[in-house]
Amino acid sequence: SYDIVIVGAGHAGAQAAIALRQRKFAGSIAILGEEPELPYERPPLSKDYLAGDKPFERLLIRPAAFWPERAIDMLLGHRVVAVEPAARTVTTADGAVVGYGELIWATGGHARRLSCAGHDLAGVHSVRSRTDVDRMVAELAGTTRIAVIGGGYIGLEAAAVLSKLGKQVTVFEAQDRVLARVAGVALSRFFEAEHRAHGVDIRLGVGVDCIVEEAGRAVGVRLTGGEVVPAEMVIVGVGIVPAVQPLLDAGAEGGNGVAVDAHCATSLSHVHAIGDCALHASVFADGLPIRLESVQNANDQATVVAKVLTGTPEPYAAVPWFWSNQHDLKLQTVGLSTGHDAEVLRGDPATRSFTIVYLKAGRVVALDCVNAVKDYVQGRALVLAGAAIPPDRLADASVPLKDMAP
Numbered sequence: 401s402y403d404i405v406i407v408g409a410g411h412a413g414a415q416a417a418i419a420l421r422q423r424k425f426a427g428s429i430a431i432l433g434e435e436p437e438l439p440y441e442r443p444p445l446s447k448d449y450l451a452g453d454k455p456f457e458r459l460l461i462r463p464a465a466f467w468p469e470r471a472i473d474m475l476l477g478h479r480v481v482a483v484e485p486a487a488r489t490v491t492t493a494d495g496a497v498v499g500y501g502e503l504i505w506a507t508g509g510h511a512r513r514l515s516c517a518g519h520d521l522a523g524v525h526s527v528r529s530r531t532d533v534d535r536m537v538a539e540l541a542g543t544t545r546i547a548v549i550g551g552g553y554i555g556l557e558a559a560a561v562l563s564k565l566g567k568q569v570t571v572f573e574a575q576d577r578v579l580a581r582v583a584g585v586a587l588s589r590f591f592e593a594e595h596r597a598h599g600v601d602i603r604l605g606v607g608v609d610c611i612v613e614e615a616g617r618a619v620g621v622r623l624t625g626g627e628v629v630p631a632e633m634v635i636v637g638v639g640i641v642p643a644v645q646p647l648l649d650a651g652a653e654g655g656n657g658v659a660v661d662a663h664c665a666t667s668l669s670h671v672h673a674i675g676d677c678a679l680h681a682s683v684f685a686d687g688l689p690i691r692l693e694s695v696q697n698a699n700d701q702a703t704v705v706a707k708v709l710t711g712t713p714e715p716y717a718a719v720p721w722f723w724s725n726q727h728d729l730k731l732q733t734v735g736l737s738t739g740h741d742a743e744v745l746r747g748d749p750a751t752r753s754f755t756i757v758y759l760k761a762g763r764v765v766a767l768d769c770v771n772a773v774k775d776y777v778q779g780r781a782l783v784l785a786g787a788a789i790p791p792d793r794l795a796d797a798s799v800p801l802k803d804m805a806p
């Protein structure tokens with residue numbers, strides 16, 4: 401039994417343990433994780449790690465010696481399958497029962513699979529874990545044509561890396577634009593053009609009927625129209641399913657994630673949830689419940705729970721931010737553009753350095769900055785303030801955003 405048990409040895413779980421020790425929490429801490437690896441950064445999985453530019457050791461969130469030095473017990477290779485809130489225990493798939501004083505649920509999610517025929521064939525990959533990417537890389541040598549299903553950040557990042565490695569990449573997106581869930585139209589169009597200029601075939605508004613099989617392996621993608629596009633590898637980037645079933649089974653409120661309040665508390669006593677799996681009301685989304693899949697959210701919610709458990713609670717109020725690297729473009733996002741009703745362009749996309757400012761009811765809610773670090777840094781204050789700035793002023797790239805702050 402431990403004073404604090406953290407389930408999930410990913411970004412949020414690791415950061416919660418780190419933050420607890422930083423805040424002088426002296427009780428016992430264990431992290432239970434189903435993956436065999438010590439906590440590592442996932443963003444490079446679709447970027448430098450996939451490209452072979454960064455060895456796995458450099459993805460570790462802390463060096464191996466850190467955890468025993470801080471008296472944090474790492475119990476890896478154990479999947480938690482049940483939570484018993486009354487007894488304050490968790491049970492692992494191998495039957496171990498571990499008691500807790502406080503439980504921090506930080507399980508992220510598992511890659512969503514396609515539901516169509518052929519979704520589990522050899523040659524079909526998701527991009528969520530180190531194991532996923534190692535398997536993919538091991539098959540790359542024999543691969544020329546790659547189908548990427550899903551034009552979100554992860555699919556597009558993988559497409560950029562793989563086309564640079566000389567592969568023939570086609571991205572299939574069901575919506576009529578890439579990044580439809582997370583960005584405005586102008587940004588989608590810019591990235592589509594960039595990918596096409598780099599030789600990536602982007603196919604929009606297409607449905608996948610099934611993955612075509614030959615001798616147990618994927619050999620192509622059949623579209624709903626009947627067309628078959630040959631591919632020796634299929635990469636599926638269609639989002640995650642939050643890993644919350646054991647908590648829901650134990651009676652926690654939620655559905656698409658586990659519901660938490662402003663202090664990351666679930667509806668079960670002594671159980672908090674943080675990171676990708678935590679469904680929280682966000683002031684940056686009109687108070688609606690959302691899940692954020694970002695390093696920022698994982699880290700900042702880890703701090704929220706560490707503060708609660710060390711007796712200095714403060715509600716979660718951090719500004720969301722995110723980044724994505726595709727080809728030689730560095731996209732940085734601050735705020736949430738969901739539900740915006742106007743977009744203002746600052747700068748000229750042809751220069752490959754520009755910003756899109758998103759407004760809702762005349763107020764700045766988010767910025768997408770492409771190779772525009774200054775706007776990203778200075779725009780944060782505008783998002784935080786919900787600044788009301790006339791569009792023609794925002795569009796004037798000769799005036800720094802910091803001079804527009806109210």
Ligand code: FAD
Nearest residue numbers: 408410411412434442443479480507508675676693694695
């Ligand atoms: P995770 O890091 O997923 O950790 C959860 C851990 O819990 C996993 O190891 C999981 O296996 C384990 N687990 C699940 N269920 C159980 C169970 N029942 N028992 C025990 N263990 C369990 N974010 C950005 O901000 N910028 C980026 O550029 C970016 N790029 C990304 C690229 C890729 C390819 C991926 C996959 C993600 C990327 N993200 C990025 C998102 C970011 O990595 C996640 O938001 C972050 O990892 C969330 O942390 P987490 O701890 O909530 O979940």
